[in-house]
């Protein structure tokens with residue numbers, strides 16, 4: 572019978588395996604993105620859920636959140652927030668793209 576120590580060891584090994592796969596995937600994704608001084612981030616408003624992750628990772632204060640009416644009449648929330656990239660301070664570093672859980676941020680030509 573499997574004991575708890577075996578389960579914990581298997582869990583740890585599975586965590587390591589998943590972490591390695593995700594790291595490799597992230598590196599591949601990042602290699603495919605535009606970046607640098609000729610690129611700027613762009614938020615697809617309809618996909619943004621206002622979660623604030625992009626503003627946390629942006630070191631250049633290039634993202635602001637603004638209030639907007641919530642599109643869905645089903646939920647009882649008066650305002651929703653959306654992110655907006657400020658073109659001038661954006662350095663094209665791509666961090667926000669990698670941090671966004673809904674893939675709402677693209678890198679586009681400046």
Ligand code: SF4
Pocket residue numbers: 614618619620621622623624625626653654670671672673674675676
């Ligand atoms: S991380 Fe993505 S979903 Fe969250 S506020 Fe920024 S753009 Fe919107």
Ligand code: SF4
Pocket residue numbers: 611612628629630631632633634656660661662663664665666667668
């Ligand atoms: S690309 Fe970098 S500098 Fe530009 S908004 Fe995203 S995190 Fe900020």
